[in-house]
């Protein structure tokens with residue numbers, strides 16, 4: 843069970859990052875060119891939200907089964923343990939909240955505004971800052 847979730851969360855992270863970048867670039871492009879919201883950009887936004895939400899749900903389950911996310915009296919002193927037990931979950935949660943707000947803001951205006959693009963960029967920054975890069979890419 844743990845191995846399956848770990849692999850899923852690790853693989854799904856590629857899609858999460860890709861959708862995050864696509865969301866920022868495309869919504870930013872629409873906003874700069876003051877384009878009207880169409881079916882395409884709405885779908886991109888919908889699937890970005892879906893991707894992030896699913897990653898969050900799997901992450902929360904992982905949090906309770908992963909040996910890396912265990913809390914001990916040394917958690918705060920140990921960089922790796924602190925990353926998995928606190929920094930990664932908190933920052934990723936913030937990213938999911940930001941993307942969810944970006945999606946709902948996008949849905950509310952007829953012409954695409956800059957706000958969802960900026961929220962998307964902030965979400966990306968949260969994700970990029972607290973991915974366990976070494977463990978992920980090795």
Ligand code: HEM
Pocket residue numbers: 888889891892895896899942945946949
């Ligand atoms: C703890 C679990 C979850 C919570 C608390 C949650 C919460 C939310 C909230 C508050 C929204 C915003 C709704 C809006 O903008 O009006 C939303 C949107 C969305 N969620 Fe989740 N969600 C969860 C899990 C999931 C899962 C597992 C999926 C799919 C695999 C998912 C897919 C989506 C999608 C696609 C949207 C965008 C809907 C739209 O734009 O019409 N969510 N979710």
Ligand code: HEM
Pocket residue numbers: 848851852855858859894897898900901902904905908909910911926930931934935937938969973974977978979
């Ligand atoms: C946008 C959301 C997220 C992204 C992009 C993401 C990405 C990742 C990546 C790339 C890894 C490393 C996987 C590997 O070692 O191959 C990881 C591990 C982990 N993540 Fe997330 N994550 C997200 C959300 C969350 C959340 C919300 C939680 C918990 C509440 C969470 C808990 C964990 C845990 C516990 C691990 C360590 C798993 C293990 O190897 O035992 N993640 N995550």
